[in-house]
Amino acid sequence: MESSISHLSIPDELRHDWREKEIATLFTLPFNDLLFQAQTIHRRHFNPNEVQISSLLSIKTGRCSEDCGYCPQSAHHDAELESEPLLPLDEVIEAAKAAKAKGASRFCMGAAWRSPKDRDLQPVLEMVRAVKALDMDTCMTLGMLTPEQTHELKQAGLDYYNHNLDTSPEYYGEVISTRTYQDRLDTLQHVRDANIKVCSGGILGMGESRRDRVRLLQQLANQETHPESVPINLLIKVEGTPLENAPDLDHLEFVRSIAVARILMPRSQVRLSAGRESMSDEMQALCFLAGANSIFYGEKLLTTSNPAADTDMQLFERLGIRAV
Ligand code: SAM
Numbered sequence: 001m002e003s004s005i006s007h008l009s010i011p012d013e014l015r016h017d018w019r020e021k022e023i024a025t026l027f028t029l030p031f032n033d034l035l036f037q038a039q040t041i042h043r044r045h046f047n048p049n050e051v052q053i054s055s056l057l058s059i060k061t062g063r064c065s066e067d068c069g070y071c072p073q074s075a076h077h078d079a080e081l082e083s084e085p086l087l088p089l090d091e092v093i094e095a096a097k098a099a100k101a102k103g104a105s106r107f108c109m110g111a112a113w114r115s116p117k118d119r120d121l122q123p124v125l126e127m128v129r130a131v132k133a134l135d136m137d138t139c140m141t142l143g144m145l146t147p148e149q150t151h152e153l154k155q156a157g158l159d160y161y162n163h164n165l166d167t168s169p170e171y172y173g174e175v176i177s178t179r180t181y182q183d184r185l186d187t188l189q190h191v192r193d194a195n196i197k198v199c200s201g202g203i204l205g206m207g208e209s210r211r212d213r214v215r216l217l218q219q220l221a222n223q224e225t226h227p228e229s230v231p232i233n234l235l236i237k238v239e240g241t242p243l244e245n246a247p248d249l250d251h252l253e254f255v256r257s258i259a260v261a262r263i264l265m266p267r268s269q270v271r272l273s274a275g276r277e278s279m280s281d282e283m284q285a286l287c288f289l290a291g292a293n294s295i296f297y298g299e300k301l302l303t304t305s306n307p308a309a310d311t312d313m314q315l316f317e318r319l320g321i322r323a324v
């Protein structure tokens with residue numbers, strides 16, 4: 001029997017009007033048909049053998065006032081964690097230089113804040129300027145921003161701002177109570193308005209349903225402009241957080257979600273983000289086949305561990321992937 005899908009029947013348009021039902025249908029395709037469709041679209045827009053690598057640094061760690069159920073940095077949970085105030089500029093520069101020397105093209109700085117206070121912004125702007133001066137792409141994730149703050153970050157040279165929707169609007173309240181979905185959409189709008197590139201995605205494996213995964217991807221894809229980067233995290237179940245015992249997500253369902261993200265947002269960088277330590281090499285290879293073309297690179301994410309840089313380079317070598 002022949003499959004009804006040929007590369008000619010796979011549409012090539014940027015859409016912002018995806019209906020829930022259409023996305024749900026993509027999820028139910030036979031796995032091979034779904035991956036073929038995703039890989040075909042991927043190849044129209046990207047070199048399929050290149051993966052962009054970003055490194056992360058936590059510039060302010062722990063004691064966060066928000067209650068995000070997945071996060072070890074929340075002051076509401078009791079995950080074991082060393083908190084740290086805002087890092088001095090020279091430490092940030094050292095870390096960025098080290099990341100660059102290991103091949104990272106983007107440096108992403110994250111702070112455990114609900115939103116930056118005015119007194120925090122000046123030192124953060126200096127960090128942006130300094131990392132930019134190293135000729136790296138800069139990214140920050142600092143929580144909610146006002147329009148004024150986004151403009152200052154833009155002026156300092158910020159390329160990307162990461163702010164995740166995390167899950168569907170329907171499931172969101174099960175995970176976070178201290179800020180709303182609309183707050184997140186508002187921050188994304190301010191970032192867009194300031195002409196900073198948007199990095200926005202979510203976390204899978206928090207006990208959400210497939211419908212929630214569909215609705216998260218629908219929210220991301222139906223924005224006026226697709227986020228330039230879409231991090232898809234697999235929950236890291238950290239002891240002491242409310243989600244430490246969340247049920248395991250079927251890894252093939254995770255791969256399907258990457259493929260659907262690729263189909264909905266053909267030109268975006270889809271990042272295989274947190275959770276790679278719990279994935280086999282074969283699983284990661286399937287994610288790249290499904291259209292993931294970016295990773296977080298380096299031993300540490302913000303507070304949790306990530307595969308060693310050498311391990312990733314060996315995997316890339318076995319897959320014939322070039323880091324960019
Ligand atoms: N405080 C800022 C905020 O929440 O907007 C920025 C830092 S926050 C740690 C950045 C993102 O990391 C979260 O939105 C979430 O998607 C992701 N994250 C945090 N803990 C995680 C975990 N245990 N597993 C997977 N992703 C996680």
Ligand code: DTB
Binds near residue numbers: 162231236301
């Ligand atoms: C994103 O989507 N994932 C990154 C980044 N954006 C900032 C953070 C993952 C954090 C994982 C838990 C930790 O290390 O604290």
Ligand code: SF4
Binds near residue numbers: 068
């Ligand atoms: Fe705070 Fe961000 Fe963690 Fe939420 S995800 S608790 S806002 S650091």
